[in-house]
């Protein structure tokens with residue numbers, strides 16, 4: 001029987017595990033979080049039962065049935081609170097996956113496994129563009145507000161401003177409202193004409209994705225319109241406060257997201273949620289040797305195979321497409337990894353769904369693409385790299401004065417992207433700013449900030465123990 | 479009061495009974511709900527910052543909320559660099575503000 005290791009227990013990973021089981025493989029699912037469900041179905045712990053938790057979620061029944069199918073299945077093991085901290089390629093071409101389990105960032109037990117097949121479903125995290133004042137306490141990513149509302153029942157503020165770009169701003173606004181916060185404004189950077197052009201063009205392509213459109217329209221109708229001002233073509237260009245957020249300045253943005261002078265307005269608030277799209281969590285895929293696309297997602301073929309033999313990828317690491325795409329890709333990846341083919345009847349509807357939602361994802365991506373001139377709202381002393389506190393002025397000066405533009409050397413000179421988060425938050429922004437200031441579109445050394453040998457810092461003690469840990473098949477726990 | 483827990487009496491999810499959890503931060507006790515993260519308990523009490531940045535000595539707290547940014551690190555029961563948004567709060571946990579004079583880096587992160 002094929003042993004499959006699935007990394008990530010979000011919609012993609014769970015769908016992959018379920019499909020692989022249906023096709024007869026044994027499966028082990030790993031997630032660093034305490035509970036399964038990923039970002040989309042982030043929910044309360046068992047110690048906090050609630051009569052109607054479903055009201056916070058979409059497709060909650062899908063989650064419940066996936067979970068029940070897998071949790072009671074002896075052929076499937078689910079290990080939560082288990083972090084994959086590295087993937088290594090061995091001389092014989094197989095991959096060793098290194099796991100650490102136990103208290104988060106505590107002393108952890110390590111283990112290595114060499115699965116027959118690997119399915120990567122590590123998802124994405126929010127991208128937040130730097131704004132003057134964005135390091136003040138009370139500024140969060142939109143996803144953080146969402147995670148606190150769904151997973152902990154906490155409202156991150158009383159008067160909250162939501163800003164950025166993309167349909168994700170809607171569920172965040174809805175969750176904040178359900179948590180009792182007052183959303184004083186939602187500022188979408190894309191202009192209405194651009195959104196209309198890409199959202200509504202070629203309506204026949206949306207057939208079948210219509211529940212997604214109505215889910216979004218539902219947000220607009222119930223949570224946003226009338227109660228919450230929703231402005232398109234606007235952005236937060238500065239955040240004010242001394243010890244914590246006190247206000248923001250919003251301004252109209254032109255088509256390239258440059259603030260339009262004279263349109264600034266100050267709004268009092270005590271929390272700001274920023275979300276300018278998502279960045280895929282690529283480090284394990286990169287470590288495994290998987291090729292990336294030009295848009296920097298994991299490249300997969302029609303069967304969700306990556307460029308590395310035996311390694312599959314599904315969900316937001318292959319494209320930002322929302323839950324339906326993640327579920328469809330997961331199902332195909334699991335089925336094929338277990339020996340099936342996309343021609344098989346059981347995955348026919350998943351295949352159709354994938355094609356449909358891929359097109360939906362493409363139009364959303366185009367409608368909300370980050371404008372080329374966003375950085376004009378930065379000030380010289382605006383922090384870009386939050387860990388190492390490197391500001392925009394420093395990045396510009398270094399880039400302008402360096403003739404040979406290797407990203408690596410620029411990073412070493414400025415220290416941007418070298419902190420604890422390893423450039424996850426600022427990496428792509430730093431690349432863009434350095435490339436812009438030095439007048440190049442790509443770096444001479446061909447590097448990007450996606451490469452991270454260690455997916456999560458381990459304690460030295462755990463690392464020292466790691467090599468001695470026995471290697472097991474995914475199903476034998478030493 | 480800005481950051482705060484959802485009032486259980488008005489919460490549309492109709493929460494059942496919960497247990498409380500108490501942690502100590504900078505000499506004060508904070509009460510949260512069992513199952514919350516360290517960050518969750520602090521935010522529920524409107525504490526927004528629990529780290530001081532290295533260079534500019536500025537306050538930091540929760541940012542990404544999902545374990546990616548490491549902005550929220552604290553010392554818990556003597557153990558440093560614990561992501562407050564990922565660590566479940568244990569009753570009696572001693573949480574300390576972290577302030578590192580130099581930015582902390584990860585080995586091998588330079589490429």
Ligand SMILES: Cc1cc2nc3c(=O)[nH]c(=O)nc-3n(C[C@H](O)[C@H](O)[C@H](O)COP(=O)(O)OP(=O)(O)OC[C@H]3O[C@@H](n4cnc5c(N)ncnc54)[C@H](O)[C@@H]3O)c2cc1C
Nearest residue numbers: 008010011012031032038039040084122123143315316323
């Ligand atoms: C904070 C946040 C909140 C979101 N909320 C919504 C929402 O409310 N509505 C909506 O439409 N979309 C939401 N999204 C978008 C969301 O990402 C997708 O809709 C959907 O969850 C994607 O599914 P996925 O399975 O690809 O990834 P995810 O759901 O992100 O699942 C990936 C899983 O992999 C795990 N993982 C990653 N790396 C490792 C590792 N090294 N070791 C172990 N485990 C690992 C993660 O813990 C995670 O559980 C949110 C995104 C974020 C970042």
Ligand code: FES
Nearest residue numbers: 541543547548563
């Ligand atoms: S808030 Fe980002 S890691 Fe905790």
